[in-house]
Amino acid sequence: MIVRLMGEGQFEVDDSLKARLDELDDETERAAEAGDANALRAALRALHEEVRNAGQQLDHAHLGASDAVVPPEDLSLDDARKLLSGEDPFPDL
Amino acid sequence: MAGLMARASEITQAKVSKLLDRAENPEETLDYSYEQQLVQLQNVKRGIADVTTAKKRLELEDASLQQQLAKLDGQAKQALQANREDLAREALTRKATLQQQVASLQQQEQQLADQEQKLIAGEQALSAKVEAFRSQKEVIKAQYSAAEAQVKVGEAATGIGEHMQDVGLAIQRAQDKTEEMQARAGAIDELTSSGALEDFTSQGDDLDRQLAQVSAGSQVDDELAQMKKELGQGGAQ
Numbered sequence: 001m002i003v004r005l006m007g008e009g010q011f012e013v014d015d016s017l018k019a020r021l022d023e024l025d026d027e028t029e030r031a032a033e034a035g036d037a038n039a040l041r042a043a044l045r046a047l048h049e050e051v052r053n054a055g056q057q058l059d060h061a062h063l064g065a066s067d068a069v070v071p072p073e074d075l076s077l078d079d080a081r082k083l084l085s086g087e088d089p090f091p092d093l
Numbered sequence: 094m095a096g097l098m099a100r101a102s103e104i105t106q107a108k109v110s111k112l113l114d115r116a117e118n119p120e121e122t123l124d125y126s127y128e129q130q131l132v133q134l135q136n137v138k139r140g141i142a143d144v145t146t147a148k149k150r151l152e153l154e155d156a157s158l159q160q161q162l163a164k165l166d167g168q169a170k171q172a173l174q175a176n177r178e179d180l181a182r183e184a185l186t187r188k189a190t191l192q193q194q195v196a197s198l199q200q201q202e203q204q205l206a207d208q209e210q211k212l213i214a215g216e217q218a219l220s221a222k223v224e225a226f227r228s229q230k231e232v233i234k235a236q237y238s239a240a241e242a243q244v245k246v247g248e249a250a251t252g253i254g255e256h257m258q259d260v261g262l263a264i265q266r267a268q269d270k271t272e273e274m275q276a277r278a279g280a281i282d283e284l285t286s287s288g289a290l291e292d293f294t295s296q297g298d299d300l301d302r303q304l305a306q307v308s309a310g311s312q313v314d315d316e317l318a319q320m321k322k323e324l325g326q327g328g329a330q
Contacts, residue, residue, distance in 0.1 A: 006101070006259050007211060009218060025096030032097065047098060060221035063229060065109070065251035069102040072262070083100040088108075090262050 002058070003051050004066040007073075011055030020050060021068065032080040040080055044073050109254035119242035123230040126250045130223045133257045137216045140264035144209045147271040151202050154278045158195050162188055173320055181320070185313040194281050201274055208267040215260040222253050 001018065004010050024047045031039035047070050058064075071083065079089035112129070113122055165188040172180035226249060233245045 004105075004255060004259065007215075007263055021098065022096075025098040027096070028098065029096035044097070060218040061225035063222065063225055063249040063252040065106075065248065066102070066255060068098055069105045069255070070098050071101045072266075075097070080097055083097050083104070086100070088104050090258075090265060 001067040002064065003055065004069045005048050005051055006069060006071055008048070008052070008057075009060065010058040010062065010064075010066055011051050012058055013051055013055035017050065017054050021047060024050065028080070029084060032077065032084055035077060037077045040077060041074070044071065044075060048073050105255055105258055106251075108258060109251050112254050113247065113250055119237075119239060119246045120234055122246050122250060123233065126246075126253065127223075127226060127230060130219070130226060130253060130257065133260065134216070134219055134223060136264055137212060137219060137260055140267055141209065141212045141216060144205060144212060144267050144271055147274055148202065148205055148209065151198065151205070151274060151278055154281065155195070155198065155202070158191060158198070158281070162191055162195070165191070169316070170320055170324065173317075173324055173326065178317070181317060182313055185316050188316075189312050198277065198281060201270075201277060205267075205270055205274055208263075208270050211263050212260075212267055215263050219256060219260050222256055226250075226253050 001013060001015055002010050003013055003021070024043055027043035028040060028047070031037075031043050051070065071080075075083075082089040113126070165184045169181040169184040169188070172178070172184060229249055230246075233242050233249070237245055
């Protein structure tokens with residue numbers, strides 16, 4: 001599957017990684033709901049690292065949609081909460 | 094559970110399909126999307142220019158703060174030579190406050206430089222994608238039937254739309270950072286101009302008192318001792 005790391009680009013990763021990514025994604029949710037900025041940062045960073053290490057970065061000229069989009073590593077707690085409540089933290093885009 | 098990755102994916106997809114829905118047929122979608130890409134590329138270039146300008150402004154600010162620091166240093170020495178330790182202490186206290194400001198300014202400067210790097214990388218990636226899209230769109234127009242073209246266009250445009258969102262976010266974050274930096278630089282500017290030690294002998298205004306209260310004590314003491322040593326006033330006194 002193809003994963004976009006926001007701010008870095010698209011990576012092709014093996015489908016078997018999905019379970020691990022979902023697990024880390026759950027951690028982002030728990031951290032954001034607990035209001036724990038450090039845990040949020042750690043979970044996002046782990047997501048980025050996992051994809052970066054296991055995946056192959058796609059050429060910039062590749063044109064295709066991603067199966068998953070990972071928010072930036074330094075997403076603020078505020079923006080994370082907005083995302084979770086279904087609000088778009090980046091409405092101008 | 095649906096974490097941040099799941100949510101960001103949903104939102105991105107929703108936005109991209111909204112973008113694509115604006116055009117009715119494949120050819121229109123291709124041309125519309127291409128126009129959007131060119132606009133976005135322009136935005137990125139403008140974003141980079143903004144960040145670069147803000148960075149220059151900070152560098153100037155930094156230089157002027159360094160002068161201010163040197164001046165306070167000189168004034169502290171003068172005060173000591175005139176046996177006015179109280180004034181020397183005041184000058185060094187201000188210097189310590191200013192140094193804290195400079196340190197945090199420099200830290201933010203670094204963040205701004207990082208944003209700039211990201212935007213430049215984003216611009217290069219987007220340029221490559223736009224170029225790929227430009228050549229593909231003519232192929233799609235020429236080679237595929239309307240139904241097939243719809244699918245191909247969807248794939249290509251979704252990929253680039255997603256990337257445009259991504260780069261757009263980088264620009265927005267850089268702009269936020271730039272505004273924050275400029276506000277910060279402005280505040281420091283005000284602090285230094287109103288707090289400049291032009292006149293030693295005047296009684297301090299409110300700002301002076303506040304500055305004096307800042308606990309930069311040990312650094313000030315150390316510097317005082319060092320200066321006294323340099324001026325040959327050390328243990329002899």
